[in-house]
Amino acid sequence: MTTPRRLRQVAAAAILATLLSGCDRHTQDDPPPPAIRPVLTTVVTPTTADVFGPFTGTVEPRYQSTLGFRAAGRIVTRDRNVGDQVVAGDRLASLDQTLPRLALMSAQADLANAQAQLSNAVATLARQRILIQTGSVAQSQVDTAVAANDTAEARVNQTKAALQKAQEQLGYTDLNADHDGVVTLYSAEVGQVVSTGQTIVTVARPAIRDAVFDVPDDLVGAVKPGAVFAVSLQADASVSASGAVREIAPQADASTRTRRVRLTLTDPLQAFRLGTTVTITLVRPISPRFTLPATAILEQSGKRFVWLFTTGKTAERRAVTLAGPPDAHLGESIAPAHLPSDEVVVIDGLAAGDRVITAGVHSLTDGQTVKLIGD
Numbered sequence: 001m002t003t004p005r006r007l008r009q010v011a012a013a014a015i016l017a018t019l020l021s022g023c024d025r026h027t028q029d030d031p032p033p034p035a036i037r038p039v040l041t042t043v044v045t046p047t048t049a050d051v052f053g054p055f056t057g058t059v060e061p062r063y064q065s066t067l068g069f070r071a072a073g074r075i076v077t078r079d080r081n082v083g084d085q086v087v088a089g090d091r092l093a094s095l096d097q098t099l100p101r102l103a104l105m106s107a108q109a110d111l112a113n114a115q116a117q118l119s120n121a122v123a124t125l126a127r128q129r130i131l132i133q134t135g136s137v138a139q140s141q142v143d144t145a146v147a148a149n150d151t152a153e154a155r156v157n158q159t160k161a162a163l164q165k166a167q168e169q170l171g172y173t174d175l176n177a178d179h180d181g182v183v184t185l186y187s188a189e190v191g192q193v194v195s196t197g198q199t200i201v202t203v204a205r206p207a208i209r210d211a212v213f214d215v216p217d218d219l220v221g222a223v224k225p226g227a228v229f230a231v232s233l234q235a236d237a238s239v240s241a242s243g244a245v246r247e248i249a250p251q252a253d254a255s256t257r258t259r260r261v262r263l264t265l266t267d268p269l270q271a272f273r274l275g276t277t278v279t280i281t282l283v284r285p286i287s288p289r290f291t292l293p294a295t296a297i298l299e300q301s302g303k304r305f306v307w308l309f310t311t312g313k314t315a316e317r318r319a320v321t322l323a324g325p326p327d328a329h330l331g332e333s334i335a336p337a338h339l340p341s342d343e344v345v346v347i348d349g350l351a352a353g354d355r356v357i358t359a360g361v362h363s364l365t366d367g368q369t370v371k372l373i374g375d
């Protein structure tokens with residue numbers, strides 16, 4: 001016999017079964033809620049300056065002289081060292097003077113001999129002129145005495161010139177600085193036999209200094225005459241100066257395919273000594289632009305778009321403009337010449353602080369709910 005309590009339990013179970021079956025039918029009929037898409041993003045910041053470089057160069061003098069002896073001989077002294085400061089007239093090196101001194105002594109002896117012959121010729125001519133007046137000698141003898149006198153005078157002049165040359169040759173054994181400057185290079189050593197005009201020493205004028213560096217041939221179009229570069233010491237970047245482009249090599253080096261560029265330093269500090277290694281950069285102001293990974297760009301119907309991660313955690317499509325190719329005439333580009341191939345430059349359509357989705361841009365829809373990876 002069924003008790004009332006038993007009947008109540010059966011009725012409750014039947015009602016619960018009915019409710020559960022109704023919930024199952026409702027779940028099967030409604031579509032599932034859309035999945036929240038995890039995305040990779042980056043927050044963009046504008047770039048307002050384009051940095052061309054950096055390049056490594058050296059400080060060199062604008063003016064320098066390569067000096068050599070005006071006579072051949074063997075070097076016996078080197079009176080200065082590389083880096084020494086010299087003034088005009090200082091002796092830099094000297095040759096062995098043995099042979100020039102012997103030549104000078106020979107020239108002096110020749111001059112004394114010529115002067116003695118001239119004295120004899122003058123006396124002979126005077127006697128012949130006295131005798132011709134008394135008719136003791138013929139006119140031909142007087143003419144001979146005149147010719148001998150003229151020859152002796154010419155011989156004296158010749159030996160005087162030879163003596164002067166010998167004295168100059170002796171002076172050529174000393175190599176002197178012809179202007180104030182700094183010794184930057186010696187190309188010969190003591191004991192070496194050198195020829196006339198061979199380079200012995202290089203003297204630079206440090207008053208006007210250049211910063212010299214090499215630019216790849218395909219980037220030289222960005223270097224314009226008069227452009228002002230920032231030049232800093234490689235050993236201490238806080239020590240800097242400015243330099244204006246003075247000269248660009250007309251041809252590229254055959255082996256390195258680079259062009260040599262010379263900058264005139266403006267009021268450089270003493271730290272910019274000749275031979276110092278420097279870092280050279282060119283900072284040019286540009287309109288604001290944003291660098292993004294190439295994977296962030298969506299191309300549709302010839303237009304470019306990016307997906308923004310909005311504050312409502314949805315994807316929003318926005319049209320953007322990318323930087324153009326280099327200008328063939330100006331040698332300039334809106335995009336940096338050193339930009340990697342996997343990056344693009346956006347010049348319009350973005351603002352500072354925008355969060356751009358950088359992956360999976362082809363599978364997003366406008367307004368789709370997204371979340372940051374890791375949230």
